[in-house]
Amino acid sequence: MxxxxxxxxxxxxxxPVKKQNQxxxxxxxxxxxxxxxxxxxxxxxxxxxxxxGELLAPYSYVEINPANAFVPPSAEHWFGTDNMGxxxxxxxxxxxxxxxxxxxxxQIIACGGGIVLGCIPGFFGGKxxxxxxxxxxxxxxxxxxxxxxxxxxxxxxxxxxxxxxxGLGGITGGTRLMRSSIMSVRxxxxxxxxSAINCSNPxxxxxxxxxxxxxxxxxxxxxxxxxxxxxxxxxxxxxxxxQAPNPEWGAxxxxxxxxxxxxxxxxxxxxxxxxxxxxxxNLFGDGLRDALxxxxxx
Numbered sequence: 659m660x661x662x663x664x665x666x667x668x669x670x671x672x673x674p675v676k677k678q679n680q681x682x683x684x685x686x687x688x689x690x691x692x693x694x695x696x697x698x699x700x701x702x703x704x705x706x707x708x709x710x711g712e713l714l715a716p717y718s719y720v721e722i723n724p725a726n727a728f729v730p731p732s733a734e735h736w737f738g739t740d741n742m743g744x745x746x747x748x749x750x751x752x753x754x755x756x757x758x759x760x761x762x763x764x765q766i767i768a769c770g771g772g773i774v775l776g777c778i779p780g781f782f783g784g785k786x787x788x789x790x791x792x793x794x795x796x797x798x799x800x801x802x803x804x805x806x807x808x809x810x811x812x813x814x815x816x817x818x819x820x821x822x823x824x825g826l827g828g829i830t831g832g833t834r835l836m837r838s839s840i841m842s843v844r845x846x847x848x849x850x851x852x853s854a855i856n857c858s859n860p861x862x863x864x865x866x867x868x869x870x871x872x873x874x875x876x877x878x879x880x881x882x883x884x885x886x887x888x889x890x891x892x893x894x895x896x897x898x899x900x901q902a903p904n905p906e907w908g909a910x911x912x913x914x915x916x917x918x919x920x921x922x923x924x925x926x927x928x929x930x931x932x933x934x935x936x937x938x939x940n941l942f943g944d945g946l947r948d949a950l951x952x953x954x955x956x
Contacts, residue, residue, distance in 0.1 A: 683913075691948065691949070696941060712751070715745075715748035726739050728740075737750060750931060754907070757890070760821050762885040764820075764828065765886055773875065776835065835875060838864075840871050846870070860869040881943030884935060
């Protein structure tokens with residue numbers, strides 16, 4: 659037998675190297691970030707209350723009992739009662755659903771529109787890029803709060819109009835973010851290879867460019883939900899957002915402002931709930947950004 663063959667036969671078999679799944683790699687790095695995991699746990703707890711708040715509420719959130727008005731927090735009413743005798747805990751639990759619904763819905767519209775309007779100028783450049791970016795410049799020159807107030811004033815108050823106003827106001831930010839992400843991968847070799855084998859431009863954008871440029875949009879979506887909740891609360895505070903009897907957290911803050919001295923819990927409790935949700939989303943978004951950052955990959 660040949661010596662080389664004998665050596666090869668005696669050598670241990672090489673085990674194939676298993677390539678780690680990209681999602682598993684991201685989740686592993688995310689799990690090492692304690693603040694991000696704490697934010698994720700808090701958000702899932704809030705999501706649980708949003709889904710089952712009406713079942714967990716100890717009282718009806720619309721039942722009026724003037725005899726029990728302004729009862730302070732006690733064993734019977736943990737968060738007290740409002741000026742109409744309604745249980746604040748029940749209204750906070752039910753309002754969790756509406757606040758998250760508005761925050762997530764607004765960001766779906768903003769990120770969805772940003773993806774569509776950002777991919778086109780980012781990939782093609784030229785005059786298309788100039789036109790889209792100049793329109794974004796004009797819109798972003800308007801303060802975001804004023805823009806949201808204007809849109810909500812034109813469409814009128816209500817939950818779905820609030821979502822639409824917040825979403826339309828955030829499209830320009832998503833467009834800029836998606837455009838810069840697409841431009842960062844536009845000259846990569848795999849896109850040039852796809853173009854060389856006559857792939858159509860829509861296919862190149864959807865199948866190759868977008869998946870590799872999507873990470874910043876995921877982070878933006880996560881962190882902007884909190885901004886959407888705060889923005890919706892501001893519109894409700896001005897009378898342009900969610901209307902009674904829907905107990906959205908911003909509406910609860912607005913309803914309690916007239917009793918801030920005599921019954922401060924009516925404003926502080928829903929305000930604290932908004933604070934917790936926004937903080938948890940910011941912590942999770944920061945950790946997700948670090949986990950998706952290619953510079954931190956080992």
